[in-house]
Amino acid sequence: MIIDTHCHLNDKQYFDDLDEVLARSKAHNIIATIIPGADPRELPRAIELCEAHKELFFAVGVHPYDKERYDEALLRKHASHPKCVAIGECGLDYFRLPKDEEEKKREKEEQKKVFIAQIKLAIELDKPLIVHIRDASADSKAIMIAHEVGKVGGILHCFNASEILLELAEHNFYFGIGGVVTFKNAKKLVDILPRIPREKLLIETDGPYLTPHPHRGTRNEPYYTTLIAAKMAEILDMSQNELEKLMITNTNRLFKDKFKFI
Numbered sequence: 226m227i228i229d230t231h232c233h234l235n236d237k238q239y240f241d242d243l244d245e246v247l248a249r250s251k252a253h254n255i256i257a258t259i260i261p262g263a264d265p266r267e268l269p270r271a272i273e274l275c276e277a278h279k280e281l282f283f284a285v286g287v288h289p290y291d292k293e294r295y296d297e298a299l300l301r302k303h304a305s306h307p308k309c310v311a312i313g314e315c316g317l318d319y320f321r322l323p324k325d326e327e328e329k330k331r332e333k334e335e336q337k338k339v340f341i342a343q344i345k346l347a348i349e350l351d352k353p354l355i356v357h358i359r360d361a362s363a364d365s366k367a368i369m370i371a372h373e374v375g376k377v378g379g380i381l382h383c384f385n386a387s388e389i390l391l392e393l394a395e396h397n398f399y400f401g402i403g404g405v406v407t408f409k410n411a412k413k414l415v416d417i418l419p420r421i422p423r424e425k426l427l428i429e430t431d432g433p434y435l436t437p438h439p440h441r442g443t444r445n446e447p448y449y450t451t452l453i454a455a456k457m458a459e460i461l462d463m464s465q466n467e468l469e470k471l472m473i474t475n476t477n478r479l480f481k482d483k484f485k486f487i
Contacts, residue, residue: 227454227469228476228484229258229447230401231314231355231382231429234281235270238433238444246446247278253448255280256473257484261314261355261382262286265294268303275308282483284355286313290321292339297346304350310483312347313355314382315340317368320359337368344372347379353479354379356398362387370396378479383431384421386414394425399479401429404437404445407456418460427479428453428472 229250239246250258260271260283271283285300303309317336322329347354356379358365366389378397381390383405394400400421405411418426430436430453432445437452458468477484 226254226256226473227428227450228473229255229430229432229450230380230427230476231261231403232258232432232445232447233263233434234258234260234274234432234447235267236433239446243274246448247280250280250447253451255447255450257282258447259284259310259355261311262300263288263314264291265296265299268299272303272306272308275306282308282310284311284313285309286311286315286343286355287339288314288357289316289318289336289339292335295339295342297342300343300346301350304346304352309352310480311353311355311379312343312350313379314357315343315354316357316382317361317365318357318359319361319364333364337364340365341368341372344369344374348373348376351377353377355382356380357382358385358387358390362389366390366393369393369398374398380427380429380479382429383435384414386417388417391417391420394422399425399427399475401427402453402457403429403431404435404441404449404453406460407437407452408441409438415460418457423461423471424475424478426457426472427475428457 262285275281275283285303287295375396380401382401384400430445436445458465
């Protein structure tokens, strides 16, 4: 059994065949999937899906690319929903910064402000964080430690294999491993995976993106977590069954047994 801790099932790429996607998930023993928050405009669809399907859960949050749409009142409103399990995905993404130095500085400060606001909200509401980090490991780590993220913990979504983030395992953070680990050019992630405490590993797809080998280039979906699990088990010299049991245990620990009834 597997829990996909990060899949954007509310994305338009699933509109036409979501029932088939969920049926394949069930057939492959994917017992739960978390739909992260990113663009608040897509939140109603996520809630609708979670109310219709027992195995679906959601998070409320704003991706750094959507920071202009941050509305704390809206997040608070939906964070009390019984199917809401986390705050995020939130964080820092410096991949597309403006070239002008003043604009670059302004963009970074605005991202940091929205990230910190969501960290504070998570701590207040006692919900774990789902954190997105791209080309911003040092700033992200500094902010997270300074604002005591260990009080609620969370997931480093799509862990970027940055060594400096390994310390966050000591701050109640887990490392979301996705399809990238199956890529032929993923040597850095493959090398660092055994250095992550096993009790801090989680599985995710980030569907519809980052589809694992051998389906790379097509739409990702929850049942492909089985391919990720197989590759992780190979790297860690475990059986896939052992690896999947560990992932379930880790996920329930972070989310305080939210998924035990499934």
